[in-house]
Amino acid sequence: MLIGGRGSGKTLAGATWVHYLATGMRPAATVPTAPIALIGETIHEVREVMIDGPSGIRQVASFERPVYEATRRRLIWPNGYVARVFSAHDPEGLRGPQFAACWADELGKWPNAQQVWDMLQFGLRLGKWPRQMVTTTPRSMKLLRSIIDDPKTCVSHMTTAENAQNLARPFLAAMTKQYGGTRLGRQELDGQYLEEIEGALWSSKLLDQNRSIAAPALTRIVIAVDPPVTSKSSSDACGIIAAGITDDGHIYVLGDHSLKAASPARWAQKVCDVYHLLGADTVIAEVNQGGELVPTMIKNIDASVHVTSVHARKSKYMRAEPVSLLYEKGQVSHVGTLAALEDEMCNFDPSGRANGHSPDRVDALVWAVAGLTASGTVRPQIRPI
Secondary structure, eight states: OEEEOTTSSHHHHHHHHHHHHHTTOSOGGGOOOOSEEEEESSHHHIIIIIISSTTSHHHHOSSSOOEEETTTTEEEOTTSOEEEEEETTOGGGGSSOOBSEEEEEOGGGOTTHHHHHHHHHHHBOOSSSOEEEEEEOOOOOHHHHHHHHOTTOOOEEEOSGGGGGGSOHHHHHHHHHHHTTSHHHHHHTSOOOOOOOTTOSOOHHHHHHTOBSSOOOOSEEEEEEEOOSOOSTTSOOBEEEEEEEOTTSOEEEEEEOOBSSOOHHHHHHHHHHHHHHHTOSEEEEEOTTTTTHHHHHHHHHOTTSOEEEEOOOSOHHHHHHHHHHHHHTTOEEEBSOOHHHHHHHHTBOTTSOBTTBOOHHHHHHHHHHHHHHSTTSSOOOOOOO
16 A cells, blocks of 8 residues: 655656556566456546556556547557456446456545445456555545554555645645645645544534535625734744535635734734635634724724624533534535634544634634524625625
8 A cells, every 4th residue: 555645746656556466576476466456536537647647557568559449438558458447436337347466546535435345355366466556645534544543554655745746836836835844734634544632523524515615605704803812933823714604504614714823903904805805704703802992903904894792601622513514414515625714623522622723714704604594683784796
């Protein structure tokens, strides 16, 4: 098994392994090593990534280049060795065929992963030493954990940075800047397998289930702010989250505009800027710590901004529970990937902290979602179409 970050060369490793199996560069004790199963999320991905991609089997074949027969979904080498193509959407497609080896790519995003894996095991029965190679960016899932923990599994690991010489410099710099240090970055760039936090109200899988590319027409938009007490470099961040709701009550989290070590004037200006940029209806501001400072700072910068003050009367975890239930019901979607916010959400535990710190982004998120679902919280406005 090879676990790695995106762009870490997993495909190249898998393609090279399969080509070597098919062209005779293998211990005699393992003969035969075909037929070979090639399994990806879809048939299209097997062909475009595993076979004909920049690091696919046909690209690494400097000798005995195989031919792909699309109608029969198989790859044939000049020496007669065959690899058959399968989709993770069709577990039953693996019922019947038998193999001596398999390359399974990006198992972490397979639908029906357990069923596909089970069918594969029944068919992997030819030769003296049937083997399978899994190349994947890790996601927290029971199947992947069980494969890693199997004493017969040999695990290799590679980060995106280790393959930097084969990647565009702007790509690596942009990804590191945006996702470095976050939970998503540790998974997608560093290739780390991250266990779900016990008692956490959110998981990566839950957030991915309802992710949206863009938001539809929204009837209301709010900006929620959870201000810090101080603006020192060691201070908590100022959580600033924008969210909106549709006519049918579905909520879209539009953006995370939180600021670290920001003065009251700076975060108040940011709140006003986002308010006007999105055409929001109100700013929901927690005033437990800052009191009237919060609405006063915002009004001093822009008197036209409508502010709704809210007071926290329950613990952070208790306030967040009903909001997490809306996620469980599929009523909340994130527009795009909000890495820092999602990292905090997945690490938010019953202690009311995330990674040992105050969950300022989560606090603001909770106020935004609660404000959109509570009647009478925001004032109605006429929104131009």
